[in-house]
Amino acid sequence: MPSVIVWFRRDLRLADNPALTAALESGHSIVPVYIHALNEEKPWQPGAASSAWLHRSLLALDQDLRQRGSRLILRSGDSLKELETLAEQTQAEAVYWNRLYEPACIARDTRVKDALKRRGLQVESFNAAxxxxxxxxxxxxxxxxxxxxxxxxxxxxxxxxxxPDRPPERLVAPPERLISQALADLNLQPAPPQPAWDEGFWEKWQPGxxxxxxxxxxxxxxxxxxxxxxxxxxxxxxxxxxxxxxxxxxxxxxxxxxxxxxxxxxxxxxxxxxxxxxxxxxxxxxxxxxxxFPQTSENNLNPRFDDFRWAPVNPETLAAWQQGRTGVPIVDAGMRELWRTGWMHNRVRMIVASFLCKNLRYHWSHGARWFWDTLVDADLANNTQGWQWTAGTGADAAPYFRIFNPVTQAQRFDSAGKYVRRWVPELANLPDKALFAPWELPAATLAELAPDYPSQPLVDLKASREQALAAYSTSR
Known part of the structure; x- marks a missing residue:
């Protein structure tokens, strides 16, 4: 019986899936496949947190398919070669997929579509995202x-x-002889002897x-x-x-x-x-x-910032920001929430980004790379636009001279200190008035109430703000 290959990518659902709907309307049997091809998305292949989510999302999709009589075929390697092999093994007449919009994916998909068409296959792509x-x-x-x-x-x-289209009630299973890799073989999630660093994610999230x-x-x-x-x-x-x-x-x-x-x-x-x-x-x-503007995942959209005097990166300082050890409570709370849950509240994302790009005066790309590896919602378009917006280098961006004051931001949006105390528990004993700027307490008092927290922030907030504005003024 003729078949249609449905190539799943970041469309891991059965409802409102245009490629799947078109395959069902063809009347042919459907071969659902996911191909793990990290190299094809370089330099922005999925980070560790995204990969951990992907493992569970693929597992959920396979379970949903099995409930309908089908199963997900997993392959890894070169996407074109795997699709050509699958087409031969299943006598497929067509390959359908839903479009991706990142530069590397567009180039890959164009190459794959042209090659499959030359082999006489019908190839169709759709908008699902x-x-x-x-x-x-x-x-x-x-x-x-x-x-x-x-x-x-x-x-x-x-x-x-x-x-939106409803999910299919029943599907015909791919041939039993069709080999699928084991999900564990894709090495998407931490496995012994690695520590289970994603354990806290699943207290918050249910992928699928x-x-x-x-x-x-x-x-x-x-x-x-x-x-x-x-x-x-x-x-x-x-x-x-x-x-x-x-x-x-x-x-x-x-x-x-x-x-x-x-x-x-x-x-x-x-x-x-x-x-x-x-x-x-x-x-x-x-x-x-x-x-x-596909260059913006690496470069400033606004070329005026190409000569901006970003500060040289101190690896220890960058690591302190990444690990939530800056000495600025709302910044540290956000970075620890990110590490524990794979996610950070959007208001806090802007605060920690402003601190990195303006108080530390590090180029936004250092933050974008860290978020890319640690966020479960790491989306190249959103990540790029978000960082360039805060840094002032992108489209419709906040001007560079708009510098978030992390103390007043915390006072306004976490006035009771619940968020800071949850993620920075070593500050739990501080009085509310001192919670957001603990360095203003007498040194002896801070050492007594929060002995494990930095006594001073990485940089003086007022001085670093003035330095950032001076750098901006010079660049203009």
Whole structure:
């Protein structure tokens, strides 16, 4: 019987999966495959935290397929060679997949599509990840957007009310003779003798399509109400927690949009829903930017910063930032939350990024690389845009002279100190007034109440701010 290969990548779901839907409509049997090909995504192949999530997401997808009578075929190596081999083994007439938008993936997919077509196979790709693909939106002059507000105005007028496809109820299993690698052989998660550094992740997250649906349910029932205000406070669940599920394609933005549009919201919640949709718009904007300016994952979008006087990196200082040992409580709390859970609250991401790029005056790429390796939602477009936004080097960015004061930020958004005390427990005995700037206490008092915490921050916040502004003034 003729078959269609569905090449899964970061679309690890069965519902609202255009490539899978098209394969089902073909009437042929379906061969679901995932090919682990790290080298093809260099220099931004998945980091350690993303790989740990991927292991569990692939396991969940295979379980979902088996419940419907199918299974996931795992391969590793060169994607084109594996697809050609699978096509021969299954007598496939077509290969379908959903598009990716990172520069390396675009180049790879173009090469694969051309080669498979030359072999006489039908090859089709689809949009499963975005509300609007990057080339479908343009300014009045026909160019790409660099400012979010007009981008969002254009996109929001196109959203409509999507009707996502439901998952198939039954699937025909691939031939028994078709060999699949063992998931463990992909070496995606830490294994002995490595320490189980990801253990804390799974107290917070449930990878897979089922986990994504549950996260959306929880958001709709809870955090969306008051989202516009509560999303800035790291001491509470005020956000959707959908970012890793979106990154791995365990849920689509169309599904989220459809769910939010289908609910009957009280009038007071409608602005919160609109605010969240705007945040989905920022995700779209990030992909728009990376597609049109692919060099920005490595280089400043704004060339004015190419001669900026970034400080030389001290490895010990960078390590202290990475490990949450800066002596600035809100910064340390964020970096420890990241290490323990694979995620960091967005407000705190901006604070720790500002500290790195402005108080330490390190180039944003050092932070982007660390986030890439430690975030479970490490998305190249979002990561690039987020770091360049805070550093002031990107599109529609915060100006460089906007320097977050981590003390006042903590006082405003963690006024009771719950977030800091949770992630920096050695400060638990400090009085509230001293919690966010403990170095202002008498040295003897600090040594008594928090003996294991740095007595001084890595840099003086006021002096380092002035130095950053001086460097910016010179570069102008």
């Amino acid at each position: 975005l509300l609007a693909e990057p080339w479908t939106l343009a300014t009045g002059t026909g160019g790409p957007y660099r400012v979010f507000t007009p981008f969002w105005k254009n996109l929001s007028q196109r959203l409509g009310s999507p009707s 399509e089922g986990g994504a649906r549950e996260a959306l349910d929880v958001f709709v029932d809870g955090a969306v109400h008051g989202y516009g205000q509560q999303r800035d406070f790291p001491d509470r669940i005020g956000t959707s927690l959908l970012s890793p599920h979106l990154h791995f394609g365990e849920i689509s933005p169309r599904q989220i949009l459809a769910r939010l549009r289908s609910e009957h919201w009280p009038a007071r919640t409608e602005p919160d829903v609109a605010h969240y949709l705007r945040e989905l718009g920022w995700r779209e904007f990030s992909h728009h930017l990376l597609y049109h």
